[in-house]
Amino acid sequence: MREEHYKWYSPHLGRDFEMLVFGEEGYPLILFPTSMGRHYEHRERGLINALQWFVDQQLIKIYCPDSIDTHSWYNIHIPPAERALNHSRYDNLLRHEILERVSADTGVERIAVAGCSFGGYHAANFAFRYPERVSYLFSLSGIFDVKFRLDGHYDDNVYYHNPMDYMRDNPHEALWRMGIILSVAGSDVSRGQNEQMSGILTGKGISHWLDIRHNMSHTWASWQDLLPYYLSLIK
Template sequence: MQETYTEFYSHHLGHNVKVLTFGTRGYPVVIFPTTLGSYFEAKDRGMIEAVRWFVERGFIQVFCPDSINNASWYANIHPRHRIERHIQYDKFLYDEFMPQIRYNTPVGRVACAGISFGGFSATNFAFRHPEAVSHLFCMSGAFDIKPFLRGYYDDNAYFNNPVDFIQGANDPHLWDMKIVLGTSNWDICLDANLKFSNQLRHRGIDHWLDVRGNVEHDWPLWLEMFPHYVSLI
């Protein structure tokens, strides 16, 4: 399985973003890291090994971009600046990174996957830009960013908070996206997934709410989920 390390210079962020890529062809799958995880987290935690079969046969190509959560949502700065910094990262993804990989597919879209806080990152990006995302695999994610805002709220907060902006979203691509919300009975994010699933159902957005057995919010659960979800592409 070929592994490639690259750095993408982002004009929006003003610095290089490190990326690990696995495989040389196949449907592009972008994995967002957990809370303060890095671009090598998916490899180190066994997520890439879990989908080795699909990568080696050229069914998928996996991209692991670094996050900037330590400079945005988890930074010790005013909430308004947290959101603004995140929007710069979103622009990096949409304007600079995704165009280099999304047109590897006949539909010109990619699959996005994320675990825990990375589940929020994947969901937020996918629902903000459904024309660029064909599949969303959210594993133990949460969807309400307001706890990071300490009471601050503006339009930028609204349009980066899926539980809010999904209520008015109307891009037709949302209704043909393949969406999986993965959780478990012992997952600390179970309630968040149940509530978000209800919101999607109310909007008529088709999805699979996958509630697994008594497994905690941890890597054994996600290592079980990820190859299953990838097999759906």
Template sequence: MQETYRPFYSHALGHDVEMLVFGERGYPVIVFPTSGGRYYQAKDFGLVDAAASLIDSGKIRLYCVDSVDGYSWYGQHLPPQERLHNHVRYDQMLTEELVPMLQRENSVPKVAVAGCSFGGYHALNFAFRHPSQVSYLFSMGAKFDISNFLGGYHNDDLYFNNPPAYIPAAQDDNFYHMGIVLGSAVDDFCKQGNIEMSEILNRKGIRHWLDIRPYGTHDWPVWRDMFPEYLAQIEA
């Protein structure tokens, strides 16, 4: 498959964002790395290879983007306000720079988002904060409640980036037109969080698939099994 290193300058962040793109054409899927992971993580851990047939056939195109977790959610060396501000800037990069670029490049009105573990948090949080930009959401082994990440600090930025807190009151017609999969496994320590998120969506009448595999843990083998199955649901 074609692999392209595509860094781009982000005005929101004030520095280059590194990214790998897999495929020449197809529906754009933004893939977020796990906590501490980089833009090449999905390639290194076989997630990209698991989707190779869909990439080679031109059904999808993967955009594996870097994160700023090291100086936002996991930046414990920084004050809570600065960590939150860095995440807000990352969100601005996605919604104002990356997604519009992919919309133009692929001639689509929306994109798909995906991620494993904390990358699944990023995918779901972005999808529900900006549902007019997202058509499909695929989370695998994700943790969604980030209320304890900042040592008890709380403000509106934390609230509106903590999905279990803000989604119950959120209203947007696009929620009801999104393809949503919450993937977990029987021995995944994040399983309960996925069950609870599914209950939140059920109470709002938002269609989704809670996929709890009867095998596996919180690890790449089960995510590699899930990923191509989820991507195959995309209808361009």
């Protein structure tokens, strides 16, 4: 399986940024790391191996960017407003640096995004903000409300990066053309948020699948079983 490492200076972050890419051809998938995870996390945790068949068959090309959670939502040493602002900068990097690279590499305009745990938040936030550029969203054990990381602070950056809030008022027509899977274990701490988000989508008439797995858990082993199945549904 071809593996490429990229490192470049990001003007949106004002520092270097890293990403791993797996495969040569195939439908592009941006796979976000879990809380405070790095670009190599999915390789080390076995998720890339679980997806290797898709890569070897040139069905999927996987892009694994760094997170900057330690500088944004999870940085308790800076004011909450700065945490949200730093995430907004990360969002600009994703939209203007990574997405454009992915589309240039593959010639695909509407891509797939996925993530597990807090990576599910990143995938959903990106998909819901830019549905004209995302055709499939796979969120596994994700959350959709980041206000618990902000000590009561609230501003526009929080609102526009908090899917549980802005999705109620999101009118983008491409949302109704997106394949959406919200996957969560029956006993998962994030089950309530997945049910809430499913309720918001249902209220808007947006087709999706809330897949509650009572035999699974909030673990890498569960995600290694489930994500290959979800990717097999891409048409």
